Amino acid sequence: MVAAGTGPCAVEQRTVGFVGKSPCEGSGQGARFGELEHGVTVDTTRKVSAPVPRLLHPPDRTGQWCPDLIRSVDSTILMMSITRGRRWTPAGPDPGAPMEFGIFSNGYTPGPAAHDSESEHTELMREAEYAILADKHNWKYIWFGEHHGLTEYSHMSAPSPMMGWVAAQTDYIHIGSAITSLPTNKEHPVRIAERAAMLDHVTNNRFEFGTGRGAGSHELRTFNVMDPSVTKAQWDEVIREIPRMWEQKDYDFDGEFFTVPTPHNILPKPYGRGHPPLWVACGNPPTFAKAGSMGIGAIAFNFEPIHNLKGRVDAYKEAIQDPVDQIGQFKNDNVMMTNACICLEDRDEARAVAMAKGRGYLVTMVNMYHDTMPKSPDAIVWPNPPRDPGWTEELLDMAIDGGYMLCGNPEEVCEQLNNYKDVGCDQVVFGLPTEGLTHDQTLEMVELFGDQVIPEHDGDRVHSTDRYRARA
Structure with a gap:
């Protein structure tokens, strides 16, 4: 365990090894990662719910990338987050196009x-x-x-x-x-x-x-x-x-x-x-x-x-x-x-908030200030009060x-x-x-x-x- 920096911004760091073959082994860049014994320096001061692979920035704008690291993201478990300023991002295809x-x-x-x-x-x-x-x-x-x-x-x-x-x-x-x-x-x-x-x-x-x-x-x-x-x-x-x-x-x-x-x-x-x-x-x-x-x-x-x-x-x-x-x-x-x-955890509470009066107040200001955007001819414009539709469960x-x-x-x-x-x-x-x-x-x-x-x-x-x- 090592300390990174001093003062109020110091973070505690530890080295986490790769699971399986080192991504840069055989790539001609083992020395860069060898300093960490094929590990990644991570910030352990915050909870991370899942590993976040990131692509390591080169030390300068002309530095070389690690191609094996990019290719091996799907088969290698990497740990996030690298000390700020050094990050991994896989360049491979988007798995499943999530929203x-x-x-x-x-x-x-x-x-x-x-x-x-x-x-x-x-x-x-x-x-x-x-x-x-x-x-x-x-x-x-x-x-x-x-x-x-x-x-x-x-x-x-x-x-x-x-x-x-x-x-x-x-x-x-x-x-x-x-x-x-x-x-x-x-x-x-x-x-x-x-x-x-x-x-x-x-x-x-x-x-x-x-x-x-x-x-x-x-x-x-x-x-x-x-x-x-x-x-x-x-x-x-x-x-x-x-x-x-x-x-x-x-x-x-x-x-x-x-x-x-x-x-x-x-x-x-x-x-x-x-x-x-x-x-x-x-x-x-x-x-x-x-x-x-x-x-x-x-x-x-x-x-x-x-x-x-x-x-x-x-x-x-x-x-x-x-x-x-x-x-x-x-x-x-x-x-x-x-x-x-x-x-919200309580659906009834969430729906009650949605049906409460005042839900249209923000919209009336949008209609006034955003006057270059298309809107319906009967749109209510602030400071006129929003029309109360008499919200019911059905209308919601x-x-x-x-x-x-x-x-x-x-x-x-x-x-x-x-x-x-x-x-x-x-x-x-x-x-x-x-x-x-x-x-x-x-x-x-x-x-x-x-x-x-x-x-x-x-x-x-x-x-x-x-x-x-x-x-x-």
Whole structure:
């Protein structure tokens, strides 16, 4: 037993041997692993529910990979987690294409809390608490929104510090931006590329780069974007250039919306192989096929019956099979769907929360602030109060069957998730906190869903985006 480092961040380490033949034996790289006697240095300060194989980063960007390690993942039991900064990811085929799960954090601060500094602080730090707890209970992703001036709906205006805070206290969960808006009036693209690459380092390759045009005219006008339609072309220009910034040592550009007039080396470069997986928000139907044609992940929003989205998901899946407009170094074949979930041990308690008044409050704010997204003509817009449908057991069942939400005990929710699998969703993400749930109930749900539901749909401890990135 050895101690790693000193001070408050020190961790206790031990060496765990491989079961069977050393993965690097005969590969010409035995010396690298021989220092550990064919073992892996692991962090034993946190409980790991299952082994997580990871692909070891070379000591520098030109180092050699261990091919036998990649080939032998299926037959060799490896132990996670390697001391931070050194990770394994198998590059082989995805075993069974599981459906993955994540949490969406948006800084939701409703009611009087939005106008009280202490309450606002409590709400923001609770969202970090959910992410840190989720890391220990099989959740693969935590996504942080970014909005500006959207009172009550989202106080998450600067997610990067929050992502760094969460990264320092987690080992497994991937940390994503959902989304980083790319209008050039708001921020120069070089700054965005620099920040994303830095997050790739501080998260040890766990950063997911979600992008988009921006949520609506209200916050775009904060940055003097008076015509939201122009952001479509701005996003298209910027998303193509950021991978080039990461790859080139002498980058310059003279575009329609931004310029880098003299060659510069944009630093830091992403950590190790490839770059953070690329995603785009698909608030409008045509964006699905566009995302597929560019070979990037699709972030979708479930504001209508889930099966209505199947045609859009199919269009994405068809386009991404052979992306004709590929950007970046690898294809990220992923549809992420956001929705609401109330999963508690007591099904009656879960259903009572779902039927309580106030469940539509968040939706009324979505209808106001996200005014560039399509919605029904009779949508209720905040500050008008949500229409009380007089919830009954029958109406709740109709909402669940339609895929508007998941609700019940773990067994019921596990079955309801088949609707999302049928549509073709690769990842399902739930916004927390959910209206009606107390803080303690939310913590219960993170643990319960993670321990009892996720293993039934996702038996693969490796993130799909790690697999895709390993092919870069």
